Amino acid sequence: MLLLIPGPVQTRPDVRAAMAVDIAPWDNDFKARYAAIRDTVRDIAGGVAGEHACLPLQGAGHFITEAAIRTFVPAGRKLLVVMNGSYAERMARLAREAGREVVALAVPDFRSVTPGEVADALAADPAIGHVGVVYSETGSGIVNDVVALGAAVRAAGRRMIVDAVSAFGALPFDLKAQPEVDAVVFTSNKCIEGLPGIAFAVSPIARVLECAGNAGSWSFDLSDVYATAMKAGWGSFRFTPPVQALHAFGVALDIFQKEGGQPARLARYRENARLLHEGVQALGMRPYLDWAHQGPIIVTVHQPADPAFTLLDFVERLKKHGVLISNFHNTPVPSLRIGCIGDVHADDIRFALCAIGTVLDEMGVARRQAA
CATH class of the missing domain: 3.90.1150.10 (Aspartate Aminotransferase, domain 1)
Known part of the structure; x- marks a missing residue:
């Protein structure tokens, strides 16, 4: 069967075969593999060792998006969400149900948002602290220009969260060139061509430390993911992970690198x-x-x-x-x-x-x- 959906995607036989391996997630050999995966993901995101961290979380893209919102947007604060597709609508709902105030920037789903539209919305409401944007909107297929939008957000002195769930690994992203970004988030089962089960955020370490205590949730607290890694080692987990899916993701990452x-x-x-x-x-x-x-x-x-x-x-x-x-x-x-x-x-x-x-x-x- 040829699988033509935007995720979970069609995978290679060696990626699927990696799921058949029994692994203890706490085993020292696998800890080293997991730590290496985190570093590779950080590098693909344009992160810098010692300045940015890969923060994995069990679950789907909605989980990591909610975790990023909870961690970086304080409760009761405003988040401007660029509303030009169904996944932006989901981001807005996640934010509202986490107790954050959503300001919707309505844009047709057949085009990307312009930096001017974002700049105008931020100028109109100084209380907005963050902008949430979906990089690749799989409702329609449009792509929002996160570089241009980031420049507008940076000029306004605000922060940004980028949902790159269906973009990461295919569309370019350079975190070190976008200091306004608190988190770029994605999952294992899209453009890296792994299997479902784990999601990732890549974030500036300084911001993760500044935002400790914001989440109001132990499970969805990315600052706690970082704190655990600092305490127990970079190959450690807080809770039992989908370790076979993570192992398969490592194989998919190797293929990704070999492909170019x-x-x-x-x-x-x-x-x-x-x-x-x-x-x-x-x-x-x-x-x-x-x-x-x-x-x-x-x-x-x-x-x-x-x-x-x-x-x-x-x-x-x-x-x-x-x-x-x-x-x-x-x-x-x-x-x-x-x-x-x-x-x-x-x-x-x-x-x-x-x-x-x-x-x-x-x-x-x-x-x-x-x-």
Whole structure:
């Protein structure tokens, strides 16, 4: 089965095989491997040894996003959230339920936010201390320019939290060049092409120390993750980790480095996205985004207006042809979500496009444009 979703992604056999190894997380040999993984992740994020720290947390992207909000945004303080997609909406909900005040900056989900829009929102409300932004919004496929946005946040004297869950490892990020960023967060099962189970934040150590006691949660306190590492060693855990998933992530990191790291992965995903974007148009369908706004992680496509088309039927038929896509959408209008990431290559995309065309013909979908 060819898995074309924006995560968990299709993985390589040696990554999956790493899950079959029984490991004691407290074993000294594995502690060394875990410590090395943390250092590698810090380096990929553009962090500097002694200045930045990788702070892992068991669980999904929502967990690490909430942990970053709780740790760095004091309770009752304001967080400006750039609202141009469904994952921004989730960030806002996580912040509200953690007792932080959300100021929503509404932006259409078919384009990125501009630095000027963020600057204006910050100027209008001096009480806003942080900006939360989703780097790659997998609701629609847009990419927000975190470098330009960070410059606006820095000029305003505020801080920023970057949800890079579906971006990290593919889209560039340089933490040392963005001192306004308190945390860049991501998970094991996206562009590094590992398996689900663990999430990561990379943060300035000075800020982690300054924010000790903010979280109001032991489980979601990144300053406590750091304190434990300082006390028990960099290869230590606070609570029982998904150790097999972490072991598999280490294998995926090795593959990532051998492939050429972030630039090589971005090039492969961008080519996948180009083939998809052009290919669905050749089939008579319309991408949700213009190419100028299309990111490399997921291509979203308007559902055909033909009454013969239903999403669940389409997805189930496509599975029979060896391709699995998401059976839901996150856009205001009906759409399809087709992932470009994972162990997926140009020939896989061509195979998928052929299968999509076959299924549309099977369903009798003649009117393939959106309503």
